[in-house]
Each structure stands twice: as structure tokens, then as C-alpha cells.
Amino acid sequence: MADEQDPKQAKPNTKPHPFDGHTLMWIAWAFFVYYIFIDLNQTQSRLIPYSQFKQEITEKKVESVTFKLDEIHGKYLGTTADKTNSFKTIIPAIPDADLLPLLESNNITVVALSQADPKWLQVLLGILPWLLIMAFFIYSSRMLQNRMGGGRGGLFGFSKSNARLFEGSDNQLGYADVAGVEGAKQDLQEIIDFLKQPEKFRSVGAKMPRGILLMGPPGTGKTLLAKATAFEAKVPFFSISGSEFIEMYVGVGASRVRDMFNEARKRAPALIFIDEIDSVGRVRGTGMGGGNDEREQTLNQILAEMDGFSGDEAVVVLAATNRPDVLDPALLRPGRFDRKVMLELPQQGARVDILKVHSRKVPLSKDADLTEVARMTVGFSGADLANLVNEAALFAARENLVDVNRAHFNKAHDKVMMGSERKDLLNPNERKRTAAHESGHAILALKLPHADPLRQVSIIPRGMALGTTEQLPEEDRHNYAQAYVETRLAVMLGGRCAEKIILGDVSSGAANDLEQATRFLVMS
Ligand code: ADP
Secondary structure, X not given: OOOOOOXXXXXXXOOXXXXXXXXXXXXXXXXXXXXXXXXXXXXXXXXXXXXXXXXXXXXXXXXXXXXXXXXXXXXXOOOOOOOOOEEEEEOOOOOOOOHHHHHHHOOOEEEEEOOOOOHHHHHHHHHHHHHHHHHHHHHHHHHHHHHOOOOOOHHHHHXXXXXXXXXXXXOOOOHHHOOOOHHHHHHHHHXXXXXXXXXXXXXXXXXXXXXXXXEOOOOOOHHHHHHHHHHHHOOOXXXXXXXXXXXXXXXHHHHHHHHHHHHHHHOOOEEEEEEOXXXXXXXXXXXXXXXXXXXXXXXXXXXXXXXXXXXXXXXXXXXXXXXXXXXXXXHHOOOOOOEEEEOXXXXXXXXXXXXXXXXXXXXXXXXXXXXXXXXHOOOOOHXXXXXXXXXXXXXXXXXXXXXEOHXXXXXXXXXXXXXXXXXXXXXXXXXXXXXXXXXXXXXXXXHOOOOOOEEEEEOOOEOOEOOEEEEOOOOOOOOOOHHHHHXXXXXXXXXXXXXXXXXXXXXXXXXXXXXXXXXXXXXX
């Protein structure tokens, strides 16, 4: 899924709570530091034994004393080299009746404090540990939420749906940006009409489909098509992935579903998109243990919400999957996801259109031929083609050129198909064997009448392959004539034959050819 714009949360809640985790954490730290500071201040006076304290009184060294709970803090007369100016001592548990008369007879100033610290400070210091624990708890719950993509709702916010909302200028992708899926666009046109003018459909008593299932391999544009449908209908687009509902607590997924549907209803007409619905919508009751409860509850809630749509709510749910075979039949029942739109890997013509869409902003040189690129990219999805155009543009930028040429597309194709070049890998013997092997493929591809035209032969190792022989079919093939099958098999096995003829033996390099030939034979 590639969402180009920065999405809003479905329910923005940007106002911070006055006592959120951060604030509490700071308050707690402030008190902690203050406490330490006070403590440090107090420990600056030297602790002396009670007997020494009395001795120093009689020796007239003490100027004043302050009684503070079970401590006596005192000040010496003047400062001596070996002592700090103040001291403290602990009053023994047994009352000393002689102390006060002794102090008075030595003219020592006596001060008595009712409490060691102001009362408010004592109370606060008492609750400080609790504050710290609470702050830590709130703080870590927020961190957890942020990591899970929720990021709002405070301690109890797990139940808020984390669907992303695209609305107005957030969503700029229309049907002009989705190429090669004309059938699917037509199927969805009715939904666009309904979302644009729900009253028109209601007035004639027409019931619109509530759910549409977009099926197809990854990267075929399911997300893009859903988003473009919302754009064409000019309605808010709620996007969430099935796996985002699931949290470690049972029941969270269900309440997220409720929250998302409520939001969508409030903003109706609206379109909800649930990507990877198979992650919550698998056939129920097949899993082991309690881990499945959460998934099932979430699925049940989706079904309940869809059943609960009243006739006048213009909310349509699009869901995407690349595993329609594992979906629970309850999801596909009439009134739920009863319409299906299939997106296939694009054919040659569709690939040209998709390449055109993606090279709109890429200046192409005259020799760059998108039809040729489309011919080279059998089996590529829309996402792969978008990536290919980008790779070609990167090659051009690396060479400081202002437009993308044919060579850039070729390089990008080789990189995407087979990985980057590994120049250092082959020793001379291996290179010779690879050359012999590839020449076998190439000669047969050139000479056999039904072979696809040869595109390139290379003995530069890329990815896992030591060398490659590439053919370029004129058009995509869907079934194969016998002559074509035999030719393909001959070309595939040609490498092994060439090794035997030129070098007298065969190597493990042919193992992959044998595998491919076997697979092709089974398929055709
Ligand atoms: P899916 O949801 O089927 O896995 P996406 O919709 O996320 O695929 O497609 C990923 C990207 O591939 C899109 O953002 C777009 O750039 C490109 N893409 C896929 N299909 C098409 C298409 N038919 N036309 C144009 N671009 C496409």
C-alpha cells in the first residue's frame, strides 16, 4: 500500500490532556530533584555523637541550637579550620532532663520547630513515589500506543479505531491515475454514482451494495483503486488494514470496528477501505486455542456493522484481499461483501498504460519506448512497474542526465528482475562454463522457428544467476501450442547440451534449467 499523502487520523484528538503522562513525569521529577536537594542541604551539617554535643556545650563552642523532631541542629561559635560551621546530632530516645538547663546556663540560643518540613512538602513527599509510579504507567502506555500506531486516546484509548482518514485535498488520486483496470473501474462506477447522489437511488427504492471485495495479487492497485473511487465520488476515505484492528487484548478489535463505522456514519456519504481483510476474515473456528477469539470477535463486529446499515446510510465498504479462498463464507453472503471485483496482473496493453501514468512526471528521451518496456515486463504488477520507472529515473539521475533513455529502462529492468550486478564473482573457468552454457540457450533461441525473439545474453552474474539468456515474447501468452512448448523446453535444456558439447561434461549450473523445464511441462 502506498499512501502518498500524510493522512489524518479518523478522529483527530490533538488537544493534550492536562495531566498526560509527560506532565506527570515532569512534576514527579521536579519533586524528586527538590527532595534530593533538601536532603543534600541537610546532610551538609556534620553528624556528631550526642555525648560530643554535650561536651562542646560545656566547652562553650556552641552558639545556637534548633530542635527539629528527633534531631538537634546547631551552629558553632565562629569557624575553626577542622570543622564546618554547623552540626547535627540525634536526640536519644530516653529524655535528657539536664539538657535544657545546660543550654540555658551556657547562654545558648534555643529554637524549637514544630515540624521538620512545611506540612505541604511532607504531604507531597509522601505521595511522590505514587506520582512517579502513575506517571511511569501512563507514559509507558502512551509509548506502547504510539508504537502500535494508535497514538491517541490516553490510557483507555485502545478502542479508538486507527483508521486513516483522507478527505478533500488529502486525496488527489483519481481514476486518471489508475491505468489498465477499465473493467474494475466500470464495476465501481455505480458505487460512485450512489455515493454522489444517494437520494436518487433511495427514491426509486434501489438497494445499493454495502460491501465490495477487491481481489487480486499484491501490487495490482486495490488500495489505489479504492482511494480513487473515494476521490471520484468526492467522499471521505477511511483506510485501515485488517491487521491493524487486532491488539493483544480481546475485544479491542471489535470496538475499533465500531468506532470506525460510527465515524464513517457521521461523515456519510463515505467510503471505508479495509486492506488485507483475510487477516481478520478467515474461516472461523479453524484456529487452536484462545488466540483466535480476538480475530473472530473483530470479524463478527464487521459483519454486525454491515448488517446494521440502515437503508439511508450512504457508507460503502471496500475490502481487499489476495486470498479470497480463505475468507469466511459469512463475509461473502448477500448484504455483505456480495460483489467482487477482480484485479489481475496487467496485460501488455495495460502495462503500457500504467507505465505512461508513472512516467508522466519523468522526462523520457526519444529512444525510450514504453511498449518495449511493457513487452519486457510480463508478470509485473502495477507496483512493480511504478518501481521500474523509478529505478530508471534513478539511473538517469546518477548519470546526471535530464531525461530517461532506453538504456536506463533496460538497466532498471535487469536490476528489478535479477538483482544488481556482482562483478567480482566468477573465476576464468567458471566464466568459460557460463559462456558455453548461455550460448547453448542463445543459439537455440535464435535458430528455432517458434522461439520468442532473443533480447539479451549476459554472463555477468546478478543475484543468484551466473548468466542469463532473455527472450522477449511479442505478446502475453495464455495458452501454449505444442510446437511452442517443445521449443521452450529445447531452449531451456540447450545450456546443459552446450556445456556437454563444448566442455565434455555438465555442471550443477543446469539444475535450475531442469527445475524450470519440469515446472513448465507440468503447467502446460
Ligand atoms: P495493492 O493494494 O493491490 O497491493 P496498491 O494499490 O497498494 O496495490 O499499489 C501500489 C502502487 O502500485 C500504487 O500506489 C501505484 O503507484 C502502483 N499501481 C498499482 N496498480 C496500478 C495501476 N493500475 N495504475 C497505476 N499505478 C498502479
